[in-house]
Amino acid sequence: MTEEPNLEKLGLINQNLFTVRGELAVRYNEVLKTVFDLECNEDNFRIDKRGLSPELSEYFKKKYPERLEFGENYLNMHSANQFMVIVSPDQKNSPLVAPQTSYEDKLYDSVYKTARHTIESVVEKEALFGELENHITMFKKAEDLLQLRMLEVSLDTVQETAKSSSKLIELSKNLDEGGNALNPVYIGKMLDLVRKNVKTEVPDIFPIKAEVHCFYAEFFKGVHCLRNFKNTDDIKSIFIYHHQKTTDLGEEVLRLDLHDPSLIDTLNKYGFTQYNPDLIGQRLAEIEENVLLEQGIDVANIPVYQRKKLAVQNEKIFPESWHEIRKIKTIINNARRADIEEILEDKSAETKIKLAEPASKEDIINHMLAELDPTDAYRVYQCNKRKFITEFPPLPLNRKDYAVNIILNRLKGGKE
Numbered sequence: 001m002t003e004e005p006n007l008e009k010l011g012l013i014n015q016n017l018f019t020v021r022g023e024l025a026v027r028y029n030e031v032l033k034t035v036f037d038l039e040c041n042e043d044n045f046r047i048d049k050r051g052l053s054p055e056l057s058e059y060f061k062k063k064y065p066e067r068l069e070f071g072e073n074y075l076n077m078h079s080a081n082q083f084m085v086i087v088s089p090d091q092k093n094s095p096l097v098a099p100q101t102s103y104e105d106k107l108y109d110s111v112y113k114t115a116r117h118t119i120e121s122v123v124e125k126e127a128l129f130g131e132l133e134n135h136i137t138m139f140k141k142a143e144d145l146l147q148l149r150m151l152e153v154s155l156d157t158v159q160e161t162a163k164s165s166s167k168l169i170e171l172s173k174n175l176d177e178g179g180n181a182l183n184p185v186y187i188g189k190m191l192d193l194v195r196k197n198v199k200t201e202v203p204d205i206f207p208i209k210a211e212v213h214c215f216y217a218e219f220f221k222g223v224h225c226l227r228n229f230k231n232t233d234d235i236k237s238i239f240i241y242h243h244q245k246t247t248d249l250g251e252e253v254l255r256l257d258l259h260d261p262s263l264i265d266t267l268n269k270y271g272f273t274q275y276n277p278d279l280i281g282q283r284l285a286e287i288e289e290n291v292l293l294e295q296g297i298d299v300a301n302i303p304v305y306q307r308k309k310l311a312v313q314n315e316k317i318f319p320e321s322w323h324e325i326r327k328i329k330t331i332i333n334n335a336r337r338a339d340i341e342e343i344l345e346d347k348s349a350e351t352k353i354k355l356a357e358p359a360s361k362e363d364i365i366n367h368m369l370a371e372l373d374p375t376d377a378y379r380v381y382q383c384n385k386r387k388f389i390t391e392f393p394p395l396p397l398n399r400k401d402y403a404v405n406i407i408l409n410r411l412k413g414g415k416e
Contacts, residue, residue: 027127051085080139080219085091086128098386126157142244144221261349275360287322300405321350370407377403
């Protein structure tokens with residue numbers, strides 16, 4: 001057996017993060033204490049563009065094991081309310097450690113672009129933080145996420161530097177109106193702000209907004225929401241949840257559990273997925289290799305001929321999807337014109353899922369397919385990163401070696 005693979009040393013996770021130490025760490029920890037009531041004395045760690053740290057995730061998992069739903073979401077409040085922390089404009093180049101939604105990465109990029117001058121000026125002395133405001137006070141159940149339409153981000157410091165600066169600018173502009181210059185109350189408000197040592201002029205750019213139509217979110221065990229798509233039915237939204245109780249959402253909302261056998265047909269019907277016969281070879285190999293892995297065989301470290309020999313020996317225990325895909329391959333090879341959708345019409349949901357790929361909303365559909373069929377290790381790694389990171393550690397060594405081998409090979413441009 002090989003040594004335990006280290007994802008970080010292999011360059012698969014936590015790369016190109018921003019290092020926080022010294023005074024920056026003090027400012028960051030002040031935000032954790034004030035906003036989240038998290039005590040932290042660590043003074044050397046790394047963060048991504050959101051401000052999330054892999055080192056502090058492990059730290060808080062141990063320190064507050066019962067407080068956090070997931071250790072890596074310590075910058076959340078009540079699970080679905082997300083915050084970001086900025087100590088340097090250079091964070092913007094750091095990839096997200098474990099994205100929880102399909103919309104946050106672009107929104108963070110927009111914040112760094114739109115608020116660039118504010119960030120550069122303020123973080124010279126203080127850390128900035130802000131909530132991805134969704135105008136929902138608290139998410140209590142999965143369908144609450146259907147209220148998600150508009151996201152806003154406003155940054156400020158613990159000392160409310162941005163808010164105070166904006167207010168002082170506003171008061172200054174109106175100083176000559178209505179006798180304000182002679183009004184002691186009005187002047188007193190300005191002096192109070194001056195006493196706060198407000199020296200940074202913050203432009204009026206907040207809140208930074210983004211509209212959300214289709215999205216995935218990993219709250220409530222995972223939710224996928226598809227909206228505003230063209231169809232001839234009365235369906236306006238497809239709401240896909242994961243083993244959660246949901247109430248009647250009305251005739252215009254089609255609600256399905258992630259593992260409902262009719263889900264893949266629904267996605268195909270409304271143009272979110274399509275079937276690709278070019279995936280047949282890859283999927284057959286993945287099924288065969290998965291069966292061998294379940295037998296404890298070290299698939300990644302045996303010769304190809306031995307893998308094929310073991311596959312033949314274990315054919316009797318291959319799942320129905322393998323046999324169906326084999327038949328589909330024969331039909332396509334022997335037909336001049338074969339309609340893959342027609343061939344798949346009476347096949348199992350498992351087989352359809354394996355041959356499905358996004359036709360639209362690629363990030364959301366790939367994230368969903370990675371949940372439904374985790375045998376494609378590369379897709380899980382690329383499209384459902386938190387699932388990969390959280391499920392990798394307890395895997396047996398042969399599965400870890402296999403997943404790492406597949407991912408590294410694909411990243412280098414090798415065959416699937």
